[in-house]
Amino acid sequence: MAKTATGAKALQPGMAGFAGDWSSDQRAFKNVHWGKAMMWIFLLSDTFIFSCFLLSYMTVRWSTTVPWPNPSEVFGLSVGGVEVPLLLIAIMTFILISSSGTMAMAVNYGYRKNRKVTTYLILLTALFGASFVGMQAFEWSKLIHEGVRPWSNPFGAPQFGSAFFMITGFHGFHVSIGVIFLLIVARKVWRGDYDRGDRGYFTTMKGGYEHVETMGLYWHFVDLVWVFIFAFFYLW
Amino acid sequence: MSDITQDDVGYVAPAENAEQDLYHPKSWITKYVFCQDAKVIAIQYASTAIAIGLVALVLSWLMRLQLGFPDSFSFIEPADYYQFITAHGMIMVVYLLTALFLGGFGNYMIPLMVGARDMAFPYVNMVSYWVYLTAVLVLIASFFVPGGPTGAGWTLYPPQAILSGTPGSDGGIILMLVSLALFIVGFTMGGLNYVVTVLQSRTRGMTLMRMPLTIWGIFTATVLALLAFPALFVGAIMMLLDRILGTSFFMPSIVELGEHLSYSGGSPILFQHLFWFFGHPEVYIVALPAFGIVSDLIAVHSRRHIFGYRMMVWAIVIIGALSFVVWAHHMYVSGMNPYFGFFFATTTLIIAIPTALKVYNWTLTLWKGNIRLNTPMLFAIGFIVTFLNGGITGLFLGNVAIDVPLSDTMFVVAHFHMVMGVAPMLVVFGAIYHWYPLITGKMYSEALGKFHFWVTFLGAYLIYFPMHYLGFVGVPRRYFELGDTQIFTESVGQLNAFISIMTFIVGFAQIVFFYNMFRSYIVGKKSEMNPWGAASLEWMTPEMPPGHGNWGKSLPLVYRWAYDYGVPGARDDFIPQNMAPKDVPMEKKARKSTRKRKS
């Protein structure tokens, strides 16, 4: 066990380090910013929310007596007279996953204190996020035009519309919140708040570039959840 | 943040936590109303919870009036009765006990007991309280909408919860669900705070295995809540959609008053699963903080270290984990596959092992202790007895074959009131008496406290013991009146009347408690510092009550666990957690060394 002059131990890798951290004082996750720890725990809780939504969707899909509509037909788009199944969703998924990439880069540039590039990358992420929400709005209005309602739809089981609007709505709400916070973080990075450690307007807490990472965690989570929604709702 | 960890605290000065960044209030409003100090938030939480709890108490009186003296009170209609029962149950479980243990005791005790200046995110903590208050106000508002509050029972089972035959199916059920959703949002904000504070902002020397059990209980309960409330949240949202938009998540096709409703194909059992996936952990969200607090009360007031500290910690954690795999024991009569019943009965009975272990350890802590039978200790002992009693009836109910006939009888009512009504309330009282000097700086009246204990404790047994019997003879729960049911003898009615009278006596006796609290606050004698001779950190603040930032100039440095009572060789019968080994005053004819406890 490496000891420094003051009796402090250096961080160790592996299981021994894990046990050491948890049996140590002050913090269980060494070098983890409070905000980041909080975000991880929040996301764990949120995972339970989305899991409950998806499990409930599976249950009603199984309990309903009317056949389930075929998602690849319902979610098809006709381009130049050709029916392409799941086209819009494919594009949306692609965009959202790309936004995770730009977010990861933003975190990286943030820690290098590259203000300008970080801002641009966050803004780009927000743009991707906003266009995802926009396309979702398009998809909703298209389905509504075709007569899909939360309580009924022309294609089959009424639970199809219910689960669709509820789950994509709840996810879209997460994305929208994310976009708003991305814009706020982008503004702070741009102004240099994180370089100077300015205090937040509401929280009066000092900010640093860790906030970009915390924001990134949320964003990746929302993205990951979408993958599950995509798999369970659109592909199944 | 640095790359090194400080463990060997013997010769390292306490470090300020670089991330702790206290907010200093600038005006009266930010100091007392929108306050970010966890101690003030704790008191706001606790007072709100107790206030709404009193509403629930009055509701229970109204119910008892009807049950004890049917046909005598014409102002209680069957519909009212169901509304009372629902609001009573929901308020007691969620808005009183959960908020009081986690929002109240959690906020007050966590920073003090782990040696932090405040919660990790004071602003979020403050918002948490205001969202909670909004949830409470929405709940109260449901009493005033047309149709009144919902009468669906605290379990809110669909389909009946949203059908028009149930009282309060207009606005009441909507406001109930909205209020629950708000409560969960508010709780999540607070809960994240509690967890992060315990994990990431302990003071130097405070390892997880040196934390008082109070903190372990509150911490584990908060983790449970963060993982269990999502199920209720999702259930509430889906039921709102069913009710408002006419979706059919929980609604099968139904004929009501000869009319075929537009619902079809939903699954009512799905709601039960979601509800109990929350509901069973919820009982431990209430029980675990009580376990933790009672351990500390017993240790302090019997001047003994808690027996088997490590076992106690692991028992809390294991109970918490197991509580997620037993939920369907509430659904034995819902038409479940018998194999599931077998699985859930097994897991349910397994929980009894760590629970029993805790009871043994409490008893062993008392054994040969230097017991001081003051008010907090009486309440603590009262808890052990009551909890044991409720736990044993739980073992009966956990077995499918025994539960099926007992389910939905007064026996179940007796079980859960013993185990999650009376027992945690005894801890709440004990804890309030115990920490009253810390929070107010004054001493309460011991005589009134003891009187309060005996009336409450004996009264609770006189109320709930007969209910077991009523359950055995088959008296159903949630019945407005029994009428001339042939199978019930006259004695059932007499017993019911007796219970009702006791309810009033016990309820009114609580006035003694409030009188004691208010009077002592104003004219009580000033308490000395650390009046109980407790070793844990919350009593070591430079001022009492603790000031803003808790610790004055520098954070405390912790050298030992929270239970160094009666250490051989030491002069005093306790050693504070933050006293360095070399400073411990020794007995005059000192033997060579103090027994040094590792961690």
Ligand code: HEM
């Ligand atoms: C070894 C311990 C325990 C066992 C085996 C156990 C078992 C059970 C069972 C099987 C039921 C369902 C009865 C029925 O509806 O037919 C039940 C109900 C209940 N239990 Fe427990 N229990 C235990 C401990 C607790 C604890 C610690 C609490 C709370 C702190 C608690 C609170 C409740 C509540 C509130 C209900 C009633 C729910 C309702 O139907 O409205 N139980 N218990």
Ligand SMILES: [Cu+2]
């Ligand atoms: Cu249970």
